[in-house]
Amino acid sequence: MENQQKVKNLIDLRSQARLGGGEKRIASQHTKGKFTARERIDMLLDEGSFEELDMFVTHRCHNFGLENEKYMGDGVVTGHGTIDGRTVYVFAQDFTVFGGSLSETNALKICKVMDMAMKMGCPFIGINDSGGARIQEGVTSLAGYAEIFQRNIMASGVIPQISAIFGPCAGGAVYSPALTDFVLMTEQNSYMFVTGPKVVKSVTGEDITTEDLGGADVHAGKSGVSHFKVENEEEGLLMIRKLLSYLPQNNLEDAPLFDTNDPIDRIEDSLNTIVPNSPNLPYDMKNVIHTIVDNGEFLEVHRNYARNIIVGFARFNGTSTGIIANQPNFLAGVLDCDASRKAARFVRFCDAFNIPILTLVDVPGFLPGSGQEYSGIIIHGAKLMFAYGEATVPKVTVTLRKSYGGAHDVMSCKQLRGDFNYAWPSAEIAVMGASGAIEVLEGRTMSAIVNPDEKAKYMAEQVADYNEKFANPYQAAAYGYIDDVIEPRNTRFRIIRAFETLQTKKVTNPLKKHSNIPL
């Protein structure tokens, strides 16, 4: 064969490989409103930056007639490319080849790019669209999953790992996304569950649709498995680009610094009046966040899950910052099990990747009741406290209004190594609310008063006295637990200055194998 012919053969083979499972299956993927693996990668990466690896890999299975059916690439597209000029490693499962099922060789391809991502210190993105394990291969396929899991675990906290779910992801396959830092699902077509509706029906008799069992709404709203719910694949892929703009390439670097045109000393008079005069009235914490960050850009994580706490990324003077904020507008902003877990995981992510943390506090306390206690609010609340106390990144806290009891301690207080703790003049920092406190402190005196009118009067006096003494930031400030009481309209400037001076912060935790966070 002449060399010329050999080159032509190569080109033919490549174009054959690019077709995956064939044009018919590609068309069927398109009619479902889904894109193919290669189309997805093209949308995700900078134009022309994708370098594919292992295009000629085929499976090694000789069971069930599979030896006569081989596709180049074996159902997964892997390689590297750039996002805003920064290298990332990707895999995208190809549903047109054996339903994207995971085989031994398919897993080897994924492991190869994961190893490279680790070696090079680059983010790793997986686009999942797979029917599960390739049953014909038996246990080698299972081993393949485990190889991927182990690499996910080793990469955790070293490089950012992001999973997009653009199709089925069931059985053991769900654990790879679950081990990564962020999971993203499309509203249509995507679902995740450990056991599907058929098995559920046969075991428990429960009749449930795929959508109700593991659709995007379920995981973005109820279970919290998914961090982002997106309308379509394109939005999802652009969301990944946006998310990566807030993250460093690995745990030894800082997130990229962006040039900003938003003045750092922007005064926002609206903040002086945003907290209602009545402590019983809620307000939208998101208004505060959008007002103080650069250009009003805030990427919210877990938008639909445990909405009583808000977490997400924004920038201050171009520096990527993780924000954790209580939301008085939802469930009064209480800390419950879900909210504590959500925030704790976010704090740990930021700490692992050198992203400074801003905490905005307006929390009435932990949610009381048997439901919460039985669900282990003690353990879940401890997670958040642990995460804050362990974090060594710059931590700035602003208390807007309520900060009561244990919840005050949990929300990045001074003693949990908060670097700068500021408070608005509307802040109320105390062990408990006035009426509760008076009932305990003045219980004996009160029970001695027989006349109910007199009793109410005495109570009101005592409550007013208590509020005067404790429902303000100045007692905490007197002890230095609050570094300064700031005018709300200057909040942006004070936060930026604080983070600026914290750039050289250096704190190390004692050497240990790892901590024992209350999981």
Place this chain on the structure above:
Amino acid sequence: MKKFDFNINGSDYNVHIKHIEGDIAELEVNGTPYSVKMKQEIKSTKTPILVRKEAQSKSGDRRVLENMSPVSSGAKPSSKAIKSPLPGSVIKVLVSEGDSFKEGDVLMVMESMKMENNILAERSGTILKVCAPAGKAVLQDEVLFEVN
């Protein structure tokens, strides 16, 4: 945005750059506005800019406290309950039996954690029964309304 002070041939110029989009810069020189086309390559990126979506609920700035789930496994499948998301007490009930409601409507105001909370409808329907009248203290997950 950015301010520059120049002194050229003895005259002072205060330049205030107000906005840059693509290669067009809006600026003010000594208070006179100008629009200047800059000679630079426009860098285009696929990465989107985030714009805040309006809050999904219609009830203005106070919102969303709702929870819907089947009453119990024994109940009729068509009957659903709106449960209390928090322990607290009912301040006022804004609907009565037989009223129909739309998604996002405020059905009840309750006080919990010393805060007023609106109970909103997660979807449209009709009130079959009001289980928690004003003044009643409710526990978490206690049924507030039965709806269809």
